Amino acid sequence: MSAWSATVLTLFPEMFPGPLGQSLSGKAMDNGTWSLETLDIRGFTSDKHASVDDTPFGGGPGMVMRADVVDAALREARDDSADDRALIYLTPRGRPITQTRVRALAEGPGVVLLCGRYEGIDQRVIDEWEPEELSIGDFVLSGGEPAALTLIDACVRLLPGVMGSDASPEEESFEGGLLEYPHYTRPREWHDREVPDVLLSGHHEKIEAWRRAEAEMVTKERRPDLWAAYHAARKRTGPR
Ligand code: 9D3
Numbered sequence: 001m002s003a004w005s006a007t008v009l010t011l012f013p014e015m016f017p018g019p020l021g022q023s024l025s026g027k028a029m030d031n032g033t034w035s036l037e038t039l040d041i042r043g044f045t046s047d048k049h050a051s052v053d054d055t056p057f058g059g060g061p062g063m064v065m066r067a068d069v070v071d072a073a074l075r076e077a078r079d080d081s082a083d084d085r086a087l088i089y090l091t092p093r094g095r096p097i098t099q100t101r102v103r104a105l106a107e108g109p110g111v112v113l114l115c116g117r118y119e120g121i122d123q124r125v126i127d128e129w130e131p132e133e134l135s136i137g138d139f140v141l142s143g144g145e146p147a148a149l150t151l152i153d154a155c156v157r158l159l160p161g162v163m164g165s166d167a168s169p170e171e172e173s174f175e176g177g178l179l180e181y182p183h184y185t186r187p188r189e190w191h192d193r194e195v196p197d198v199l200l201s202g203h204h205e206k207i208e209a210w211r212r213a214e215a216e217m218v219t220k221e222r223r224p225d226l227w228a229a230y231h232a233a234r235k236r237t238g239p240r
Contacts, residue, residue: 004034004159005085005110006152008145009073011052011117013038015145020152028162034110036152041065044072053118060119067122070114074129077112085110087131090144090151091120094133097151101134105151106158113151115144178219178230181211 008016016038020026028034042052046068053063078087088111105111114121114131126133136147157163184195198210220227 002109003032004106004108004155005037006034006148006155007037007039007077007085007110007112008115008148008152009039009041009070009077009113010115010145010148011041012115012143012145013040016149018149020149020156024162025153025156028156028159033159033161034156039073039077041069041073044069044076046072056119062119064119065116065121067125067128070121070125071128074114074125083112084108085112087112087114087129088151089114089116089121089126089131089133090135090147091116091133092135092140093120094135097134097136097154099154102151102154103158106155111151111155113144113148115148117143177226178212178215179223179226181214181218 010016017026017029017036020036021029025034029036042050045052051066052069053065056062056064074087086105086108090113134147134151136150141147184199188195188200196210198206201207216227219230
């Protein structure tokens with residue numbers, strides 16, 4: 001059995017492992033639960049100027065990554081025909097990443113992630129390789145690398161043994177779920193702020209009801225989309 005692995009194609013390999021080298025994901029990398037490889041796209045240029053990008057046909061701002069250079073990097077990343085890992089292009093044009101997709105990716109052999117810079121990658125190499133196109137949300141990054149780090153983090157924390165068995169079956173908090181209730185720990189009083197009495201009562205049913213009410217309130221307020229999905233799911237399956 002080989003470990004879950006990520007190969008990242010990027011013009012900025014120094015950005016990796018970055019935060020993934022710390023904490024639980026860093027330990028899990030050290031103990032062989034998963035591995036990370038970067039391929040520097042700049043290493044696949046053919047001309048002496050090592051140009052990765054060029055001006056867009058049709059005009060417009062910015063630069064476009066060349067199809068031939070990205071293709072050479074993809075051929076290197078994908079040279080093993082037994083490699084069943086998902087091929088993913090991180091792009092603001094992609095479908096939003098969901099916890100459902102993350103779970104499936106974590107259960108598979110790993111991911112090959114293509115990171116764009118500039119305005120993006122020549123469409124012909126995308127049409128040729130047909131990667132799954134994914135986004136991390138409706139805001140603008142300077143490149144795909146922070147999105148790749150985000151996706152790998154979300155997958156790695158689900159790998160067996162990475163998190164304590166404690167905080168794992170909480171995964172349905174999205175998609176028909178609620179946002180989390182607020183958390184408190186010692187000291188009982190801090191800056192004139194007290195821990196809600198109910199949490200000190202030892203009354204488990206009351207605590208559960210309070211947490212549920214808090215979770216519903218915050219979800220209704222901040223995430224009307226999740227609130228609607230939660231209600232639709234409750235109609236289908238009944239309360240609880
Ligand atoms: C003004 C047109 N821009 C599209 C929104 C051009 C553009 C901006 C930023 C093209 C590429 C990028 C770089 N972004 C990513 O590579 C990216 C991204 C993102 O910006 N937001 C959310 N998810 C992702 S995944 C990759």
